[in-house]
Amino acid sequence: MSIAENIAAVRMQIARAAAAAGRDPGEIQLCAATKMNDAQAVRQAIAAGVDCCGENRVQELVEKQRQDAYRGAPVHFIGHLQTNKVRQVVGKVDLIQSVDSLRLLQAIDAEAARQGIRQDILLEVNTGREESKSGFYSEDIPAVLEVLPNFSHIFLRGLMTIPPVCQEPEDSKEFFLEICRLSVDIGRKKYDNVSVDILSMGMSGDYAEAIACGSTMIRLGTAIFGSRNYGKSHQE
Numbered sequence: 001m002s003i004a005e006n007i008a009a010v011r012m013q014i015a016r017a018a019a020a021a022g023r024d025p026g027e028i029q030l031c032a033a034t035k036m037n038d039a040q041a042v043r044q045a046i047a048a049g050v051d052c053c054g055e056n057r058v059q060e061l062v063e064k065q066r067q068d069a070y071r072g073a074p075v076h077f078i079g080h081l082q083t084n085k086v087r088q089v090v091g092k093v094d095l096i097q098s099v100d101s102l103r104l105l106q107a108i109d110a111e112a113a114r115q116g117i118r119q120d121i122l123l124e125v126n127t128g129r130e131e132s133k134s135g136f137y138s139e140d141i142p143a144v145l146e147v148l149p150n151f152s153h154i155f156l157r158g159l160m161t162i163p164p165v166c167q168e169p170e171d172s173k174e175f176f177l178e179i180c181r182l183s184v185d186i187g188r189k190k191y192d193n194v195s196v197d198i199l200s201m202g203m204s205g206d207y208a209e210a211i212a213c214g215s216t217m218i219r220l221g222t223a224i225f226g227s228r229n230y231g232k233s234h235q236e
């Protein structure tokens with residue numbers, strides 16, 4: 001199957017999952033998780049109509065931007081970002097989805113201020129409370145929102161999560177629902193510099209469940225590009 005065929009099949013699944021949930025498929029964005037796929041594959045995905053691209057590693061982002069791989073689509077950063085690398089990402093991407101600590105928030109704000117821009121971000125929530133994963137715990141999010149007005153060069157657009165690997169996709173739902181409830185709670189309160197219109201959740205194995213639970217952005221790698229070849233260069 002070609003990338004275009006994969007994307008067509010994914011769009012049909014999105015439509016089906018949205019219909020089953022009584023939702024408009026138009027409110028669900030398809031983000032191509034492009035890690036370990038080259039510029040040519042990225043261009044094919046964009047030509048086939050993905051809504052945006054998500055890159056995991058700074059090095060790959062810089063390399064593909066140098067190759068002008070993302071032309072025609074917004075690009076997001078979706079991987080763990082070290083504070084010493086914010087300069088290579090802030091102002092270079094439309095959205096940083098993976099803001100996982102106050103320290104990083106601070107570093108992004110400082111860099112955005114230096115550039116005289118406002119950076120859109122999502123807060124990453126560690127729904128499964130896994131030690132191996134980064135992200136805020138749900139109960140810490142309100143405190144982050146309280147200090148957000150101190151960061152005038154950041155605009156919070158929503159939440160992102162990667163739930164624990166589950167035996168059955170169905171088992172992911174409790175994690176997706178937790179984030180959905182959190183996002184609704186935030187939306188009810190009025191915070192400055194906050195608009196929670198993006199709920200980024202759902203990957204190749206569980207995006208139908210994520211859509212059932214209110215996802216507005218799914219991030220797909222394998223379902224679009226096929227399985228990744230984790231060779232010796234792999235260093236996530």
Ligand SMILES: *Cc1c(COP(=O)(O)O)cnc(C)c1O
Nearest residue numbers: 033056078203204219220221222
């Ligand atoms: C790789 C990756 C994805 C996509 O994973 P697949 O299972 O291949 O669809 C989504 N989100 C993040 C943050 C990723 O790193």
